[in-house]
Amino acid sequence: MQLNCELPYSWHTSEWGELEYCIPYDIDNNGNFCCGGYIAVSRRCLVVFESQQKFSWFSLDEWDQVSCEGLVGVGILTYSKKGTSFVLCRFSAKHLPRFSYVAKGINRFMTGDFRKVISHERETVCKKCGRTMHDTQVCPHCEGKRESWKRLFKICRPFVFRFAVIWALMLAAAGISLYMQEWQQQFIDNHLLPAKGTTAHIFLFIGVMTGFTLLAVGINLVKRYLGVSLGSKMSASLRKSLFHKIQSLSLAYHDSRKPGDLMNRVVGDTNQIRVFMENVFTNMFTYVITFLGALVIMLCMSWQLTLISLVFVPSVWILFRVFRKRMRRLYVLSRRRDDKLNSNLQDVLQGIKVVKTFGKEGYEADRFSQSAEGLAQVQEKAELFWAMFNPVIWYLLNLGSTLVLLAGGYKVLQGTDFTVGEMAQFIGYTNMLFGPLGWFTNLPRMILNLRVSLSRIDDVMAQDEELTKADEPCWATVVGEVTFDNVHFGYRAYESVLERVNFTVKPGEAIGLVGRSGSGKSTMINLIMRLYDVSEGHVLVDGVDLRDWDQETYHSQIGVVLQESYLFSGTILDNIRFSKPSASVTDVIAAAKMAGAHDFICKFPDGYNTLVGEKGQRLSGGERQRVAIARAVLTDPKILILDEATSSLDTQSEFMIQKAMERLKKGRTSFAIAHRLSTLKDCDRIFVIDDHTIAEIGSHEELMQRENGIYKGLVEAQLEMHAVRSTDRCEKPTT
Amino acid sequence: MTDQNIVKKEEQLVGDLLETRFLTPRGAIFSQTEGGFLSLAVDGTDYGRVKVIRAFPFTDPARYLSVRQADNEEREIGMIEDLDVFDPDTIGWITRQLEMRYFVPKILKVREIKEEYGYSYWWVETDKGTCRFTCDQNGVTKLSDTRLLISDIDGNRFELADTGGLSAKELRMVDLYM
Numbered sequence: 027m028q029l030n031c032e033l034p035y036s037w038h039t040s041e042w043g044e045l046e047y048c049i050p051y052d053i054d055n056n057g058n059f060c061c062g063g064y065i066a067v068s069r070r071c072l073v074v075f076e077s078q079q080k081f082s083w084f085s086l087d088e089w090d091q092v093s094c095e096g097l098v099g100v101g102i103l104t105y106s107k108k109g110t111s112f113v114l115c116r117f118s119a120k121h122l123p124r125f126s127y128v129a130k131g132i133n134r135f136m137t138g139d140f141r142k143v144i145s146h147e148r149e150t151v152c153k154k155c156g157r158t159m160h161d162t163q164v165c166p167h168c169e170g171k172r173e174s175w176k177r178l179f180k181i182c183r184p185f186v187f188r189f190a191v192i193w194a195l196m197l198a199a200a201g202i203s204l205y206m207q208e209w210q211q212q213f214i215d216n217h218l219l220p221a222k223g224t225t226a227h228i229f230l231f232i233g234v235m236t237g238f239t240l241l242a243v244g245i246n247l248v249k250r251y252l253g254v255s256l257g258s259k260m261s262a263s264l265r266k267s268l269f270h271k272i273q274s275l276s277l278a279y280h281d282s283r284k285p286g287d288l289m290n291r292v293v294g295d296t297n298q299i300r301v302f303m304e305n306v307f308t309n310m311f312t313y314v315i316t317f318l319g320a321l322v323i324m325l326c327m328s329w330q331l332t333l334i335s336l337v338f339v340p341s342v343w344i345l346f347r348v349f350r351k352r353m354r355r356l357y358v359l360s361r362r363r364d365d366k367l368n369s370n371l372q373d374v375l376q377g378i379k380v381v382k383t384f385g386k387e388g389y390e391a392d393r394f395s396q397s398a399e400g401l402a403q404v405q406e407k408a409e410l411f412w413a414m415f416n417p418v419i420w421y422l423l424n425l426g427s428t429l430v431l432l433a434g435g436y437k438v439l440q441g442t443d444f445t446v447g448e449m450a451q452f453i454g455y456t457n458m459l460f461g462p463l464g465w466f467t468n469l470p471r472m473i474l475n476l477r478v479s480l481s482r483i484d485d486v487m488a489q490d491e492e493l494t495k496a497d498e499p500c501w502a503t504v505v506g507e508v509t510f511d512n513v514h515f516g517y518r519a520y521e522s523v524l525e526r527v528n529f530t531v532k533p534g535e536a537i538g539l540v541g542r543s544g545s546g547k548s549t550m551i552n553l554i555m556r557l558y559d560v561s562e563g564h565v566l567v568d569g570v571d572l573r574d575w576d577q578e579t580y581h582s583q584i585g586v587v588l589q590e591s592y593l594f595s596g597t598i599l600d601n602i603r604f605s606k607p608s609a610s611v612t613d614v615i616a617a618a619k620m621a622g623a624h625d626f627i628c629k630f631p632d633g634y635n636t637l638v639g640e641k642g643q644r645l646s647g648g649e650r651q652r653v654a655i656a657r658a659v660l661t662d663p664k665i666l667i668l669d670e671a672t673s674s675l676d677t678q679s680e681f682m683i684q685k686a687m688e689r690l691k692k693g694r695t696s697f698a699i700a701h702r703l704s705t706l707k708d709c710d711r712i713f714v715i716d717d718h719t720i721a722e723i724g725s726h727e728e729l730m731q732r733e734n735g736i737y738k739g740l741v742e743a744q745l746e747m748h749a750v751r752s753t754d755r756c757e758k759p760t761t
Numbered sequence: 762m763t764d765q766n767i768v769k770k771e772e773q774l775v776g777d778l779l780e781t782r783f784l785t786p787r788g789a790i791f792s793q794t795e796g797g798f799l800s801l802a803v804d805g806t807d808y809g810r811v812k813v814i815r816a817f818p819f820t821d822p823a824r825y826l827s828v829r830q831a832d833n834e835e836r837e838i839g840m841i842e843d844l845d846v847f848d849p850d851t852i853g854w855i856t857r858q859l860e861m862r863y864f865v866p867k868i869l870k871v872r873e874i875k876e877e878y879g880y881s882y883w884w885v886e887t888d889k890g891t892c893r894f895t896c897d898q899n900g901v902t903k904l905s906d907t908r909l910l911i912s913d914i915d916g917n918r919f920e921l922a923d924t925g926g927l928s929a930k931e932l933r934m935v936d937l938y939m
Contacts, residue, residue, distance in 0.1 A: 057860055059890035098818075099918040100864030104796070111810060112796035118864070120915035150914075158880050158895045160914050166878040358937060478878055 027145040029127055033066055035078045042083075043068035046135075046142060047128045051117040053100065065103065065115060067128065069135050072105075074115055084114075086136050094129040096122050103129060123147060126521070164488075166481045174480035177487075181260055181299075188256050192308060195249040200315035202242050204323065207454040209234060214447030249308055257303030261296040264483060268292050271487055277557040278517070279489060291482050298479035306472050313462035320455040327452060328444065334433050335456045338426045342419060342463060349415050350468070356408035363401040370397055423460040427453050499576035504583040504664040505568045506533035506695035508554060514562035515553060523549045525718040527563075531711075533664070536691045538706030539699045540737060541715035547699045550715070551667055554697060555586060567665070582606070585663030589670035591654030593642030598627055599634040601642070602656045609660055621655035622686035648679030655683065659690055666690060668698040672705065680705075703741050712737060782839035784828060789839065791851045799858045801828060801838060808838055813858045816840070819904050822863075826855070866892065868911070868921045871931040874938075881938065883911070887919065894919070901938040909939065 033048045047067040054060040054076070064075040072092075075081040090106045092114075101122045103114040117125060123145075131143035151158055152165035159165055164173060182189065213231045217223030272288055280288075324332040374381060374390050381390050434449040508531040516522040523546045531537055539547045552558055553565050556572045565572045567580070585605075593601045602614050609617075614634070618624040626649055630636040642650045651671065658666065668687065672680040684705060690696075700706050707726045714722035714729070714737045722729055722737055729737040790802045794810055801811045808830060816825040826841040844852055866887035873884040881896045894913040902910045909921040924932060924939075 053864070053889075057864070057889060059866075059887075059892055097862045098864065099916065100861075102861065110795050111798055113861075116861070116864075118915070119917045120913075122916070157877065157882075158914060160880070160895070160897065355933070355937060362937075481878070 027124060027127065027147040027149060029124060029131070029143065029145055031064075033064055033075070034062070035064070035075050035081070037066060037073075042073065043070045047131055049121065049124050049128055051103075051115040051121065051125075053116040053118060055116075057116070059118075063115065065125075065128070067132055067135075069140060072114070072132065086132065089136060091136070092129050092132045094122070094125040096126075101125055164481075164485075166478070173484055173488075174477050177480050177484045178476075181264060184263070185256055185260065188252060192249055192252050192256070193311065195245050195252070196308070196311040197315065199242060199245045199249065200312050200319060202238055202245070203316055203458065204319045206235070206238050206242075207451045207458075209238070210454065211445075211447035211451035214450055215445045216447075219446055250304075253308035254304050257300035257307075260303060261300040264299065265292055265296045268296065268483060268486060271489070275486075275489055277552075281517070288486075291486055295479035295482050298475060299483075302472065302476045306469070306476075309465070310469075313465060316458055317462050317466075320458040324452060324455050324459075327448060328437075331430055331434055331437075331452060335426050335430045335452075335459070337429065338422050339459075339463065342422050342460070345419060345422070346463070353408070353411065353415070354471075356404065356411060360401065360404040360408050363397070363404050367394075367397045367401050370394060423463075426460065427456050430456050496574045496576070498574075499579070500570050500574050501576050501579050502568070502570070504580065506664040507531065507566075507568050508665065508695060508697075509566040509569070510550075510553075510563070511566060512563040513553065513560050513565060515549060515558070515560050517549075517558075522561075522718055524553075527719055529713065529720060529723065531695055531697075533695055534693055535711065536696045536709045537698070538709035538712040539697060539715060540703065540706065540712055540740065545715045546718060547715055548669055551669055551697060551699065554665070555584065555667060556580065582661055583663055584665040584667060585658030585661060586667045587651070587655050587658050587669070587671040591642070591650050593638050593645070593650055593653060595638065595640045595642075597632075597635050597637055598630075598653055601638060601653055602634075602660055605657050606661045613660060614656075617656040617660040618653075620659050620686065620690060621652045622682050623649070623652035623656050626652070646679075648676065648683070651679070651683060652686070655686060655690070664694055666694045666696040668696065668700075670699055670701065672700070672702075703737075703744055714740075783842050784839040786847050786851075789828075791847070791854060793854045797857070798831075799854055803838060811838060813841075813855055813862070815859065815863065818863060819908075819910070822859075826859075864889075865910075865918045865920050866890075868919050871927065871934055874934040876937075880914070883913075885919070892919075896938075903939060909935070 029047050029049060030045075031048050031050060033045065037045050039045070045066055045068055047065075049065055050061075051063045051065060052059055052061065054063065060076075062075075062077055066073045066075060069086075071086055072084045073081050074084075084105070088107055090108070092103065092105045095102050095104060096119075099119055100116055101119065102116050103125055104111045105114055106112070127143050127145045134141060134143065148159075150160050152168055154168045155165060157165055157167050166174075213227075217227045217231075269292055272292070321332070324335070370393070374394070381387060430453055431449070434444065434452060437444040438446055438449055510527045510529050513524055513527040514522060515524045527550070539550065541547050549558075553560060556565075556575075556577070559573065567575065572580070582605075594604065599614060602617060603609055606613075615624060618627060618634075627634055627636070636644075638644055638650075638653075642653070645653065655671070671687070672683050687698075688708065698706060698709065706712060709726070711723060711725055712729055713720050714735075716722075716736055722732065722735055724732075729735055730741065732738055784801075784803065788804050792800050792802075794800050798810045799813060801808045810831040812829045812831050812835065814827045814829060815822055816827055823845075824841075824843050826844065828838045828841060829835045830838060841847075841855070844855060847855070866889040868885045868887050870886040871883070872886065873882075875882045875884075879898070881900065882893065883896065884893050885891070894915075894917055896911060896913050900912055900914075902912070904910050907924045909924065911919040911921065913919075921927075921935070924935060927935065
């Protein structure tokens, strides 16, 4: 993202210092849109330009802080001076990230830190044409065209032979339909007209025509079959590579996308390519060749008649274009209403329990009828329109043939060299000309659809994997020493979550992480798991930077249990084995025992073969969690990560799991996050995270001895709450 | 601390959270800070700079305003049930804060809506000036049968107060997104 735009006004470098940041704002003091407003910053001062003449100058020395506040549909940049805030400028939401970065930069300058803030976020608007690149990396209009054709070509390459066959068939189909007219003409002129023909001739004619028709049907059948199978193969291969790519992309990418959107690309957009290959590609050349062929032959036969037959082509073309717009509008409308109806229905069915308990069936029924009615109205309109429009078009087209009949008939009667057979042939070609016309008007839209899908697929495929791979990765066995060396991290560059984090954890040490929600505990764990890469500094495991470890080797040696464990649909055995498919049954049982899961699993009628259902819903929360722990320890990980692993459970399950985990932690480096601090009492050391960094380190006892310590405060607050709860419970029966 | 004291303390805390305190001209004294923001003192407690938030920004923008502290926690100090009971100066200051916080231009005229590559590009006249913006598929929210809220991909918002006031041509363009 650009933070140093070109300032259209003059800047006095000698007086104000080197220009460091310059960005536009677009709302003036009265709250109206404006253009030409700029904020320019040097190390010493900030200038708000309204225009060349009108600007206000501020010295950074006098300020305490600058902040960028995001409001509703607007943001403001403020500075505070002796505790009072002042507004510098206002801007619409699209400039918000830019201002956040610059505010961070200005604050750095004020503390004497002259490093420049650099934004790695990309611009979301195409510089050339202004179209949005919200979910694509290149502009779909300027760059995308070339890219998407290249992509299509690449996809097609493995299927070249099939393409050649289909092309040949298309050519043959076009040739046959063109030649059939010629044959018919010969028959009429040579046998019917002079009345010399015999019954045998008629049978021959019928036979040949039937033969041609059958041949055409056969060719079309084969062509269609090849087209369908080509389309399916291409979309399947695309789908596979897309899925592969999506899995390899970092979590940061997945955070920024909705799962539904990615699903659409894997399923919907690849399907679009199949549809194109089946419906458009296999017909395209047949139509083009028939159209051109018919036109050439017609011109050769009689250019005057050709012109007459074409009189209506422009008007039909225009009609098609005009009405298609309206048609499309109606169909889009009906599709959107349809979507709405579906989502309404889904909404109600999912919440059917709530609807019933509040007795709102009638209300929901009314609401549903309303949207059903709306859909019916639009659909009726669309179908009615189509029913009226279609005959008109066909009438106009046939009018062309009628005109040819009129002029051609006149010509035949005049006794020039134009025969009846030729006239019939000519009319045949005229019909061939008009047939694909409607189809052609639709072609640009179908190609556009294909291109949109291609560019959306291409966008995922072109995505860089944000986590870099080492040139010579480390394949070693993890011992379990974890070091944070001056780590800085933020999900977005202008919002730091962790700053200056330094610590070393010895192999086998049990660490508890404590801090308010949002303080960065889970982020720290995400960094240890290498779901994200640090912005600055290093995370080292056994003295090797995480970026130099081979990812799979490293990940296979750490075990993770999260608050809400995700189980895949399948059996308990499948789920435990997920971390190590090669594990023997004995290992699986050992892991389950360690996790305290063996007993309840054995009590199920189906034992380890019990199906857990989608997302593991057939198991209770505690059971799910214990299966997840078994999954985590199956690989005998050297580093164990527990992020609120027991917080969603009832007291008894929590106790069971705590017991299990005490056993597990032996001989492994472990990091545990827990809100209930009592569960962390036995950790070797506790890290208290506050204000983006580690505020306190020590064992439970050490930290409790600190006067005014954060940890001590948290423990006491929890004890109080607990005391209140228990007194509350005791008092209730008497009151 | 005895148990009973703790219980009392917690009850007070919960009470504060549950009780709705309405701010009236009798107890609440608003003033304007030097920098043009709003500050508040209630019954002698000075809160410094405060934020004003609409509880019902669409259905009741001038009533039920939540006044909150300007720090990160944003705890509610109280609610203004009806702005009109305050003196004109206060009304002016609070309105200014609201205008600063809620920037939702009203669309007066739709010049063009173009759909390309899955996004719709709008060109409109608003009460704040001419504007072009880009929406994705879910940009338009129906607030009522004739009132639309349009959110663009950057998080800007626009209001179309009454679709009945549009020309037939404008309505045809907008209709696709309703």
